[in-house]
Amino acid sequence: FCYSCYWLLVVSRRLIEVMDCIIPGPSIKPFCAAIGCLSRTGKELYIDFDPLDGLSIRALNDSKSVFGNFHYEPSFFSRCSSAPSSSASRRRKRKKNQTDDSQEVEDERWTVRIAMKALAAVVRPRKDVLNLHVLTVGDHLAFEFQLEKAGSGSIVRVTHKVGYSPAKGVAAVASTEGASELVVQPNVLTTMLEPLKRSIEIAILVNDNHRLISSVTFAHDDLPGDATTGLNRGQTSLKTETSVGYDDLVDVHYVGHFDDS
Numbered sequence: 001f002c003y004s005c006y007w008l009l010v011v012s013r014r015l016i017e018v019m020d021c022i023i024p025g026p027s028i029k030p031f032c033a034a035i036g037c038l039s040r041t042g043k044e045l046y047i048d049f050d051p052l053d054g055l056s057i058r059a060l061n062d063s064k065s066v067f068g069n070f071h072y073e074p075s076f077f078s079r080c081s082s083a084p085s086s087s088a089s090r091r092r093k094r095k096k097n098q099t100d101d102s103q104e105v106e107d108e109r110w111t112v113r114i115a116m117k118a119l120a121a122v123v124r125p126r127k128d129v130l131n132l133h134v135l136t137v138g139d140h141l142a143f144e145f146q147l148e149k150a151g152s153g154s155i156v157r158v159t160h161k162v163g164y165s166p167a168k169g170v171a172a173v174a175s176t177e178g179a180s181e182l183v184v185q186p187n188v189l190t191t192m193l194e195p196l197k198r199s200i201e202i203a204i205l206v207n208d209n210h211r212l213i214s215s216v217t218f219a220h221d222d223l224p225g226d227a228t229t230g231l232n233r234g235q236t237s238l239k240t241e242t243s244v245g246y247d248d249l250v251d252v253h254y255v256g257h258f259d260d261s
Contacts, residue, residue: 007009018110019049019141020213023132028145031132032123034070039123041068041114046170047141049110053080059116060170067170078131112164114141122160130155139163182213183251184207192242198238208254211246 005236023031034057038045042059049055056075058064074080101212122143140161147156184192192215198218206213219238245250 018081018136020079020081020135021077021133023054023076023134024078024132027076028129028132029125030174031072035119036123038068038070041066043116044113045116045119046111046113046167056081058170099249111167112141113161113170114164118162137161178255180255181251181253182249184249188244188248192244195242196239206254208256212243213246213249213252214241214243216241229261238249 008077035045035056038057038059042061044059046058046060047055047059047242051074054067054071056071056074058069060068068141126147128143128147129148130146130148133142135142135144141164142159142161144157144159147158148154149156192213196215197215199219200216202215204213217240219240
């Protein structure tokens, strides 16, 4: 009886302490915005947590053609289940033993998936938020917002609990070997793609000679019906193009693909 109780207590303690993080007030808005961004990519949110490496949230669309990933270091949190200062020494130890005990290293990570629809209440805007406490409670992930009411100073806690399922993780399907890479500030990328947001698909063009990145889209239904009278389909197509120079990007690594024959 005592032996069984001992193991029951250990398992329960592990379930509660799998993930226990606190996000400070100023960082809550970008964190929730990241979840909102991934909700436009896939129907499920993949959470990959390691107290030494931090937290990653990912999403993949149904056709596996679009992949999104946001990673947060332990220092992003005001509290993590493992102190950020111990990360370096533990990482070195893990890398040293990776060849001999790779399975144990993999088991330290905690990966689950959550339906995006279940997170709608979590990502909605809030005011006067002091912090966001994210922790596992049994088979649920709890998001506890701590709010301070202006004037009265009263503390109100709002908790959303969502169910999760174990997952093996998700990663980009396409190989990045030999691929070009663009590093762009978010505001520059947003301004560049804003005129094309209603398009079904766009083409990204790289002109290395002119040091220019362009995004192009064609549409046949953007013109009013009376404007197409007497014109064929080719004449009514609307081309929209936006471009930005290399100097406005953080970094560009362009790999040209030429036919050797």
